[in-house]
Amino acid sequence: MRKLGIIGGTSWSSTALYYNHINRAVAQRLGGFHSARLVLESVDFADLIALEDANDWDGVAKLNIDAAQRLQAAGAEGMLMACNTTHKVYDAVAANVDIPVLHIADPTGDRLAADRIGRVALLGTRFTMTEPYVRSRLESRGIDLVTIDPAWIAEVDRIIFEELARGRVVRDSQRKLKTLMTELAKHKAQAVVLGCTELALAVDTRANVLPVYDTAAIHARAAVEWMLEEAEQARAAA
Structure with a gap:
C-alpha cells in the first residue's frame, strides 16, 4: 500500500471526514485489521483564513507548499489537499514537490461524466x-454549470465560514441549503456538487431533490484507489 499524505486542518472537521472515508474504504477492500498508511500535516486554519481574507494567495501557496514538502520529507508517496478552496494554489503546490498531488475535481468530474450528468450546480x-x-476541470469534461444567484453565493459562503468551518451545524442553514437545491432543480440542474469539504456536514447526500456528489468523499475514494493500485496489480500478476 502506498503512503498518502494529507494537508488538512482546512478545516479539521472535514479532515476528520477524510480520515474516516479513507480508512473505512481500505478496511472494506482489504478486510481484517487493515487501515490506511497516512501522514497528516494539519495546518492552523486561522492562518489560512487570514491569508484568504487579505487576498494573499501567494501566502496561501507558501503555507501549502511548506506543508506539502513536510509530507514528502515524512515519506508520503503521494498527497492530497483536503479542501476545495486551497486548490486555487494547486499548480504551485504540485510544482514544488516530487510526488503526485491528487486533484479534488478530477475524480468528481470523471464520476459525473460516467453517470452521464451534463448539467450541475x-x-x-x-x-x-x-x-x-474547480469549475474548469468539470467543464473540460463537457459538464455545464448552472449560474447561481449572487445572493445565494454569499449565503452559502457565509454558512461555510461562519458555521461549518467552526464545527457548527445550524438547522436553519440546513433548510436553506435544501431550498436552494429545490430552486436549482427548477433551473434544470441534474445534480449538485458539494464543492466544499464541509458541506456534507449540513447536506444529506442521500435524501435530496437532486443527486448529490460530495467532492470530499469522492476524492477520498480516489485516493484509496491510488493507494492500493500497485498492490492490486501485483496480486493480479501473481
Whole structure:
C-alpha cells in the first residue's frame, strides 16, 4: 500500500471526514485489521483564513507548499489537499514537490461524466463557485454549470465560514441549503456538487431533490484507489 499524505486542518472537521472515508474504504477492500498508511500535516486554519481574507494567495501557496514538502520529507508517496478552496494554489503546490498531488475535481468530474450528468450546480466558498480552479476541470469534461444567484453565493459562503468551518451545524442553514437545491432543480440542474469539504456536514447526500456528489468523499475514494493500485496489480500478476 502506498503512503498518502494529507494537508488538512482546512478545516479539521472535514479532515476528520477524510480520515474516516479513507480508512473505512481500505478496511472494506482489504478486510481484517487493515487501515490506511497516512501522514497528516494539519495546518492552523486561522492562518489560512487570514491569508484568504487579505487576498494573499501567494501566502496561501507558501503555507501549502511548506506543508506539502513536510509530507514528502515524512515519506508520503503521494498527497492530497483536503479542501476545495486551497486548490486555487494547486499548480504551485504540485510544482514544488516530487510526488503526485491528487486533484479534488478530477475524480468528481470523471464520476459525473460516467453517470452521464451534463448539467450541475457547484456549491462551495465564493472562490470555488466563481473562479475556474474547480469549475474548469468539470467543464473540460463537457459538464455545464448552472449560474447561481449572487445572493445565494454569499449565503452559502457565509454558512461555510461562519458555521461549518467552526464545527457548527445550524438547522436553519440546513433548510436553506435544501431550498436552494429545490430552486436549482427548477433551473434544470441534474445534480449538485458539494464543492466544499464541509458541506456534507449540513447536506444529506442521500435524501435530496437532486443527486448529490460530495467532492470530499469522492476524492477520498480516489485516493484509496491510488493507494492500493500497485498492490492490486501485483496480486493480479501473481
